[in-house]
Amino acid sequence: DTEVTQTPKHLVMGMTNKKSLKCEQHMGHRAMYWYKQKAKKPPELMFVYSYEKLSINESVPSRFSPECPNSSLLNLHLHALQPEDSALYLCASSQDVGSSETQYFGPGTRLLVL
């Protein structure tokens, strides 16, 4: 099973709302990632978790707050977002953190901030 699942598929929120994106994998992978993808653009790395600890934060604004409750789950908490944060948010996982590790992507959550 090489599946990474993400919920919800679509999300519309106002700038004052608080919402969360969820990602789950059951492949026993120990590294999980959040990417942001704007329309017709490549994915941009936001966060990397390795063994449930945040290892990389690519200077992402604090209105995005990641959380890794356990080795299978990765959340992204959203608060006070801006319209320019509207994008496809992709979760990925890999066996471990390292250049040889293939990343497996989820289907993404398409977020619209009004």
Next chain:
Amino acid sequence: AQTVTQSQPEMSVQEAETVTLSCTYDTSENNYYLFWYKQPPSRQMILVIRQEAYKQQNATENRFSVNFQKAAKSFSLKISDSQLGDTAMYFCAFMRGANDMRFGAGTRLTVKP
């Protein structure tokens, strides 16, 4: 910094024909990994093929193969016997470490019947 360049924003090919997507990258590193990912319209991104820089032999996965030219820093993807289901955005990606996954801008491929 490592950069990945895909010079073909859009391409099209007739069903059953062969198409080659180009990718070049810039790095001073010797050990790294290269990937081609496919992202169909409104569907998730999946790995097509990967290449280890230390391997001279070009990777092959069924109808997909790469032409890896390390000295030229080139990593093209050849799709043989194109199928309608190959229609997608194709991203070339370079990775040296967990936080060093760089994607090219993508090539939108359309397979025409």
